[in-house]
Amino acid sequence: QDKLEAAYKALRKTGDQKNSFANYTTTEEITIKKPIQKDTKDTLCTTHMRDGIICHENCQLEFNFESGSNNFISCSCMGQDGKCKVCGCGPSSHYHDNTEMVTETKTIEKVLEDIKAQYDMADKTHKKISNYAHQFQETFANLQDQANANYDRIFQLCTDLSKICSRFNFVNELHANIENMRMDARNIQSIDLRKNAESDIRKLETFINGLSNRKNK
Known part of the structure; x- marks a missing residue:
């Protein structure tokens, strides 16, 4: 996700450079x-x-x-x-x-060749980074789908485990894992991606607390 964010930043930068050289003709x-x-x-x-x-x-x-x-x-x-x-x-x-x-x-209409050359270079770089960003986006989307599937798997396993082990304390056993997940989420540079990760962690924690509460009743 950090690579994706970096690609978007580079894409905005090259886009600005491309626009700054867009007026390469004069009358x-x-x-x-x-x-x-x-x-x-x-x-x-x-x-x-x-x-x-x-x-x-x-x-x-x-x-x-x-x-x-x-x-x-x-x-x-x-x-x-x-x-x-x-x-x-x-x-x-x-x-x-x-x-x-x-x-x-x-x-x-006269083409300013030096400005045109800089525009062509910026345009080429912009298209190259745009292609990279698209590839990163596809990769991230696939990873997000896998993560969602893993969360669903975790929920299902916890549900099954709660039925088998009535004395299993989910909060105590998974506390360290959730804290590690929180630390990893804090290292994500993208604000949007960090919020998504924190939201998923809260959902998992709420689910685990719910299982433990049902066991204690």
Whole structure:
């Protein structure tokens, strides 16, 4: 029973540890860029498109999504020197694009790995001790059943003995045994288990006193 009580204490402790690490996730806002399709097309430069530079918005030239040609020499972004008035590059570095990058704020859930590791360890320990506690509980229940059966056997034997030995003094003969049982009960750490043991001892003592009283009448 002491092992069972110790297992329950450990179970409560590991349960508290597990709960203390349960919040191992946090939310974080991030900014992302994603392309969206437009109804119009823009003239971009392969060299400067990453900088977000648009050389000519809503270009009216025939759609051309590839660079490397002189098709854009007639684009309104080109100057008289044949260079783009916006980025300074030649026509061959330009192309059409009908998408644009938009900025979007997104909330994501982030796992705090160090806290998660401690939670997993506490959870593993908690489950292990829970299994031990269950095994101890089953063992104790079996022992309690055996103890109850032994008490019933003692009651029956005392009853039979009282019929056979009319002068047998149960109180005197079993006094030392009952005192030893009381001493053992006082050493039980669990309050509930100690109360159960003391209750069983009182029942036995009451029963024995009853037998002796009947003999004395």
